[in-house]
Amino acid sequence: MSSKQTKFNDLLVRSITGLIFLVVVVGATLWNVYSFHVLYLLLVMLGLREYFALVKKGSANPEPISSYLAGLSLYIGIVLVSIDLIQLQSLPLFFLPTIFPLIIELYRKKEFPLNNIACFFFGLVYLVIPFALLSSLAVAGDGIESFDAKPVLLLFAFIWVYDSAAYIFGISFGKHRLLERISPKKSWEGAIGGGLTTLVFAWGLSTFSNQFTLNQFLVIAAIMIVFGTLGDLFESMLKRSLNIKDSGNLLPGHGGILDRFDALLLSIPAVWIYLQFA
Secondary structure, eight states, X not given: OOHHHHXXXXXXXXHHHHHHHHHHHHHHHHHOXXXXXXXXXXXXXXXXXXXXXXXXXXXXXXXXXXXXXXXXHHHHXXXXXXXXXXXXXXXXXXXXXXXXXXXXXXXXXXXXXXXXXXXXXXXXXXIIHHHHHHHHHHBOSSOGGGBOOHHHXXXXXXXXXXXXXXXXXXXXXXXXXXXXXXXXXXXXXXXXXXXXXXXHHHHHHHTTOOSSOHHHHHHHHXXXXXXXXXXXXXXXXXXXXXXXXXXXXXXXXXBOHHHHHHHHHHHHHHXXXXXXXX
């Protein structure tokens, strides 16, 4: 098979996979409140699976079953608070399973127990909490009846616009590396061009949407630009430290869950914090 045919086949696989993934994510996000939360719970579990496989390549190996149980409990607790089924005071009960990996670590006799515990807790903060906070963005404090997934899709749209524009500006004008040690291909020209395009896109959305005010649209877009870039670079740093290209192979041509959502994992909590005060 020629190199051109191979590249065409790779592009075809990447395009088909990307389209199917996009349809599933957007469809499940918009369908109803139940499909929304099942989708992101599934992404949490798949993300944790990838994450634990990654840290295992280093010097950490958290006990998986108790770690998944803790992640599941934390996600469910935050979601139940978000959809107003339990009071905030009850949330600490859902933190109790986080104790299990600590107890189990006493008896595993592993060489680096502190690494295992640290990576376990970091996985909860890095993966579980951001995805769980999406529930708070989609349910505006009035219970399940107030479900509206458009704010969540807005965050995705900002990231997609930014990534696409940054890629185009980067390959067209990129000369100055953004952080060459971590990501040699990213440039300041791409980041600035992508950022300006995203802000224009946010301004355009504000002219026919009353979801947020113009200032809120612009601030949310700016948060997504800054923290999305940092999230992308952070995941690149993790992969580079482990000398791997992709976080997983779940999505042919696209890598894994962490590769697809790296920009959102840092930007979702930042947007959530902003909206609490906005």
